[in-house]
Amino acid sequence: MEIEELTDPERRIGEAFPRGGTVDLTGADDRTVRARVLRSLLLRAPSEDGEIPALRLRGARVTGSLDLHSAVVSCPVSLTDCSFDEPVVFYGAECRGLSLRGCRMPELWATTVRVGGALRLSDCRVTRQVRLGGARVEGALFLERAVLGAGPDAEGRGPAQAGARARALGLDHATIGEDLRAAHLTCYGQARLDGLTVTGHIGFDDARFLHPAGTALQAETVTVGTDLHAMRVRAEGRVDLRGATVPGQLNLAYAQLSNPGGVALRASSCTAGELWLREARRIEGTVNLRRARCDLLHVSPEVWPASVRLDGLTYTTLAPTLPAARRLETLTRDADGYVPFAYEQLTAAYRHIGDDAAARSVQLAKQRRHRTTLPLYARLWGHLQDATVGYGFRPMRAAGWLAGLLLVGTLAYGLHPPRPLKADEAPGFNALAYALDLLLPIIDFGQEKAYAPQGGYQWLAYLLIVAGWVLATTFVAGVNRTVSRY
Template sequence: MEITDPTPAERRVLEAFPRGDRLDFRTGPGDDPALGADWGPERTVRARLLRSLLLDGRRLDGEVAALRIAGARIVGPLELQGATIDCTVSFLACHFDRPPLLFGAQVRRWYLGQCVLPALHAGTLRTEGDLVLSDARIRGQVRLAGARIGGALFLKRARIGPVPPPSGDEPDLGSALQLNQIAVERDLVADGLRVQGETRLTGGAVTGTLRLNDAVLDHRGGTALEATTLTTGADLHAMRLTALGRVNLRGVQIPGQLNLAHARLANPGGVALRAGSITVGELWLREAERIQGSLTLRRAQLDLLHIAPETWPDQVRLDGLSYHSLDPHEPADRRLPVLERDTDGYVPYAYEQLTAAYRSIGDDAGARVVQLAKQRRHRGTLPWYGRLWGHLQDATVGYGFRPTRAAAWLLSLLLAGSLAYGLHPPEPYKTGEAPEFNAPFYALDLLLPIIDFGQERAYAPAGVLQWLSYGLIAAGWVLATTIAAGVTRAVSRQ
């Protein structure tokens, strides 16, 4: 398209493009592109002239053509759908009155730093190098779904949204930042990003690290971040992230860290973090605020889970959660209340994982506390007779995890029996044939069913002492059974 009536500003662009010179229309350090709608013709460039340059602009031998403009007002739609742009394009602190249209375009490096735009439509864009949107302010949607970025994608301190609701027959296209199925060959750097509306990263693939440090994703009552089946080649750093709305990370694969240290995750009355079926090296929630909303980690596979007891929310789902290490180290009594908040009810696997975590660091006492809590929680799922037997096992030997209780019970019963039969010795069955009566060994004969000192067979208590002997025999059988169960558990644990 030939431009026959260029303005003075456009003449400067036409002259600078073949040599790749940078044009700066800014008037001073306080020049704000948000006020670009008021800039005059001396700073105004028509989008159709830029399109003509990028598609068929004059080249000079020995020079590298490039479009480098700062502080300009770009009027009209920059329509480059499906175009192939063989030069670097850089807009710095420019004001666009219409969204650039880059669907299916192929470009080298595209820079929109500090620019103000109504929206950006660049689905399935292909770049050889970086795509830079750092410090950009975009009032509408950013569509990069299916884009292939040959370098890094920069969204540092960008401001996106709020997306206005659809009007008339215009369809509601949903999310404010659409990065679903995006592929980034290097890093995706979005530190300090601010999004009002949903951010979508579903099915995205980042070869390097994805960074969302200090980002604020605000979609209250909805989904703040939808990143199911996202994969990264290294880490996902989201330290000090503020997510107001649901964060959905189901099925993500991150070989390094998923770092949510100091993060704030808030979706009261709904799911704050859904991270089921994830495969992650280390999940860090160190010093994060208490999660507002529920947390799902079902079937997640982690090498390290770093979360303090006070960070867990009131509702969790942990069935199938696997981890090798749990930090920071806390007494078992501080960790157990979390397992009781599982909305799926009694989840045995969660207790086994916590037990294994304590055993892996040599804290056998903590492991026993968890196993005892598991038996008590299981007791609530049994019929009345099972609960009754469970209470008896708990009171006597703590389901085998409190062996000293058995010794205390045996010693108490032995002392009681020795005292009672010592004060009132029973009569022998056969006078002159019975061995000399010994009250402590008589009580032991009653208490220990597998030991026979000959006392029980030789003497016959009567009255109250006979009922006492029945009680000692029954107590002995209960203690023997529960002790045997405890020993079996101890041997199987070894």
């Protein structure tokens, strides 16, 4: 392009480019720059001896399509607070560094782009989609305060229609060499991060993912080098973290997750050092943590929704430390029904902190829940075990029942001694020993064999014998269970 064809702003850009100078058109009468002029400069990259060429432009209005499809851009590109009337294309391009901070554009198409330094999209406003699938960014990716996708009032459409819009951010299978910094990011539509690899940390603090008609944040098999922080995040639609790997904190403290009638949080098969839902709002929609693993799970019972899926969820420590009764109610909400593993895991968490009483309470609750799945005869036997020894986790109950029956037998036969079978051979009658003979099947004081009660006292003897067998059996089973587990 000949120099005479350039407008005054374009001429200033052409003169500053070889030296890497900045051209600021903010507030200028003529802010218009043709995209083909910028493209020509980036592809030719004119330079001066001893200078580093760069495109540094602020406040311009770029007309036409800035199309750098598969181009090799050898100089840094910094376009700040510029507006584009057509999509910006860096598909398959290679850049030393790329900054579009504060720019407004219909769309950024940069699939498989290679950026040797940082990629800066902070404060951008993109009305359709940012496509970065398969991108390779050696530095950090900045999306702080960016607004992506058509907002609820775009083109006269309301919030419900806006929720049904397509993807706002495509970052699937991308690789970022440092951090993904996206605090205060807003996505109207789906943010897709499947297969994303970030060497450093991901920061979504105060971000908003708004896609009520579907999945707001699709981040399956994400791999993070350190932490994933999404404190105070707001998500309308499903948050999908299935198979994510976060060695440090997966921090959703103070989050607002809402997907009524569907899955609000899916983190099945996720692995995290710590999973935080501290002081988050009550989740609207199902939470699926099946087969997830973490060392610390920080969540209060009030955060769990009406429906959960916790089968296979493994954790070492559960915070905050609360009585077992506060935690047990959540297990009754499992959409899969009775899940034995969930009770075993909660038991292990209480045992880990040395609270054996709470662990026994969880095991008792497990047996009671299991009882509801059994046939009638088994439920009746279960009720008897529960009332007598608390399924072995309250063995002292049996001792109380035995003591009461022993007192009844001693008083009854002390006031009305049974007749001896052989008067000349029978030992002296002892009401206490006789009652013990009836109640305890393995004890023999010689009283039961020597005396025979009559009438109603004979039926009382039968009752004491049967009760003794039942109580002794359940007591021994309970003690064995307690000793084997604790």
